[in-house]
Amino acid sequence: MELSFKGMTALVTGAAGGIGRATVGVLAGQGSRVWALDRVGLEQEGVEVLTGDLRGGVLLEEAIARAGRVDVAVLNAGICRPAELEQTTAANWDETIAVNLSAVFHHLQRLAGVMKKQRGGSIVITASTNSFDGEAGLIAYNASKAGLLGIVHTAANELGPYGVRVNAVCPGLIETPLTREAFDRPEVIQPYFAALPLGRGGQPEEVARAIAFLASDWASYVTGATLFVDGGQMAAKFGTWTEEKAEFAGGRWRLKPEP
Numbered sequence: 010m011e012l013s014f015k016g017m018t019a020l021v022t023g024a025a026g027g028i029g030r031a032t033v034g035v036l037a038g039q040g041s042r043v044w045a046l047d048r049v050g051l052e053q054e055g056v057e058v059l060t061g062d063l064r065g066g067v068l069l070e071e072a073i074a075r076a077g078r079v080d081v082a083v084l085n086a087g088i089c090r091p092a093e094l095e096q097t098t099a100a101n102w103d104e105t106i107a108v109n110l111s112a113v114f115h116h117l118q119r120l121a122g123v124m125k126k127q128r129g130g131s132i133v134i135t136a137s138t139n140s141f142d143g144e145a146g147l148i149a150y151n152a153s154k155a156g157l158l159g160i161v162h163t164a165a166n167e168l169g170p171y172g173v174r175v176n177a178v179c180p181g182l183i184e185t186p187l188t189r190e191a192f193d194r195p196e197v198i199q200p201y202f203a204a205l206p207l208g209r210g211g212q213p214e215e216v217a218r219a220i221a222f223l224a225s226d227w228a229s230y231v232t233g234a235t236l237f238v239d240g241g242q243m244a245a246k247f248g249t250w251t252e253e254k255a256e257f258a259g260g261r262w263r264l265k266p267e268p
């Protein structure tokens with residue numbers, strides 16, 4: 010069986026960003042009609058674009074009304090506003106929870122009705138490695154991403170009987186506009202990547218392909234799952250790379266040639 014979305018309709022939120030844009034590309038490339046939702050516009054041939062704020066659900070309603078059916082929904086929009094615990098303002102907390110967690114809940118609730126009626130569908134939510142472990146300075150973000158796991162697990166239970174699958178992809182550090190600043194600072198990424206078995210950051214397409222897998226019929230027996238796309242980050246305990254055996258160049262670790 011070929012991985013294909015031919016004849017399907019997919020909806021992607023956060024579609025103008027790094028991971029969202031790559032996901033739109035992969036789904037459209039595999040034959041899906043794609044509805045791209047973001048507050049920032051994008052131009053992609055053969056893709057229907059809806060621009061505006063996702064909060065409030067107006068954009069989703071418009072996409073559902075115009076698309077007619079939704080076979081695949083990728084709930085991917087997210088924001089990250091770093092601040093230490095005591096410096097995190099109520100506004101920061103509220104906005105982060107509203108976009109990353111509450112909007113996903115409201116979208117999922119609406120899509121559940123649509124997909125139950127269709128007796129089928131697949132939803133992929135972009136969570137994070139930060140859904141599982143701590144990272145200082147990101148309390149609102151981490152709480153929002155941890156909350157998504159509760160959503161995924163519960164929705165998988167409720168929607169499974171209707172043939173609707175709900176899964177999460179959990180990216181590690183991926184090179185997108187969200188993380189541009191980190192990637193531009195070798196003093197940040199060199200020690201970060203030294204802890205990763207694959208010794209480098211990820212590219213948006215590498216997450217998009219995992220999303221496409223979870224969304225597709227190739228994952229027909231997968232629901233309630235969390236798939237790490239993190240270069241091995243969550244499998245690593247003591248770090249991987251040392252300067253004795255490897256060198257950091259071009260933004261990644263590589264083994265030195267054998268003597």
Ligand SMILES: NC(=O)c1ccc[n+]([C@@H]2O[C@H](COP(=O)([O-])OP(=O)(O)OC[C@H]3O[C@@H](n4cnc5c(N)ncnc54)[C@H](O)[C@@H]3O)[C@@H](O)[C@H]2O)c1
Pocket residue numbers: 022023024025026027028029046047048049061062063064085086087088089108135136137138179180181182183184185186187188
């Ligand atoms: N890049 C990473 O390293 C990484 C790691 C783990 C998880 N993630 C998650 O992946 C998802 C995509 O991240 P990315 O790195 O592509 O970021 P990005 O900033 O490139 O893209 C996010 C997109 O969401 C859109 N968006 C945000 N709030 C919105 C709103 N209220 N209404 C409409 N659109 C809105 C933005 O306009 C942007 O285009 C996010 O949920 C993020 O938390 C990213």
